[in-house]
Amino acid sequence: MRTLVLNAGFEPLAVVTFRRALVLVLTGKASVIAEDDEPVVGPTEILGRPSVILLNRYVKIPYRHDLAVTRRGVLRRDNHLCAYCGKTATTIDHVVPRSRGGGDTWENMVACCLRCNNTKGDKTLASLGWSLRFVPKPPRGPLWQLKELEKPAPSWSEYLSERAA
Numbered sequence: 001m002r003t004l005v006l007n008a009g010f011e012p013l014a015v016v017t018f019r020r021a022l023v024l025v026l027t028g029k030a031s032v033i034a035e036d037d038e039p040v041v042g043p044t045e046i047l048g049r050p051s052v053i054l055l056n057r058y059v060k061i062p063y064r065h066d067l068a069v070t071r072r073g074v075l076r077r078d079n080h081l082c083a084y085c086g087k088t089a090t091t092i093d094h095v096v097p098r099s100r101g102g103g104d105t106w107e108n109m110v111a112c113c114l115r116c117n118n119t120k121g122d123k124t125l126a127s128l129g130w131s132l133r134f135v136p137k138p139p140r141g142p143l144w145q146l147k148e149l150e151k152p153a154p155s156w157s158e159y160l161s162e163r164a165a
Contacts, residue, residue: 003021007059089111091117
């Protein structure tokens with residue numbers, strides 16, 4: 001189950017696990033706006049399962065220009081579509097192969113289907129006569145920064161031991 005986190009200004013900030021949301025509420029960092037029907041049953045108490053929470057303090061998300069390149073990020077940026085043929089992509093490809101000096105950058109990596117990736121190998125696009133369907137660019141916007149906010153929630157035993165102390 002996932003929970004929507006709203007910033008103090010009521011703008012959507014992130015989607016986190018309900019356990020993380022409970023920790024934010026129980027530590028006084030957020031308040032519950034809406035709850036689901038099924039409660040969370042703990043060893044000593046029954047709590048409502050939050051579906052929307054509101055942070056008590058405003059959190060400013062800094063915009064980072066140096067977003068790390070990952071396989072998952074490249075596939076997500078390209079909407080899981082091959083940059084060469086447009087079919088469903090399952091791998092990534094370096095436009096300028098690493099063996100020819102290409103690096104691991106957002107501008108040099110694209111989503112690619114297995115067939116095109118095997119055909120291209122370590123060749124350049126000019127030698128094959130291929131072209132890209134779009135110009136690869138680094139992703140922009142606040143949605144790419146939200147994954148950093150989701151941290152693993154502590155276990156129930158950790159929470160209860162902190163609360164008892």
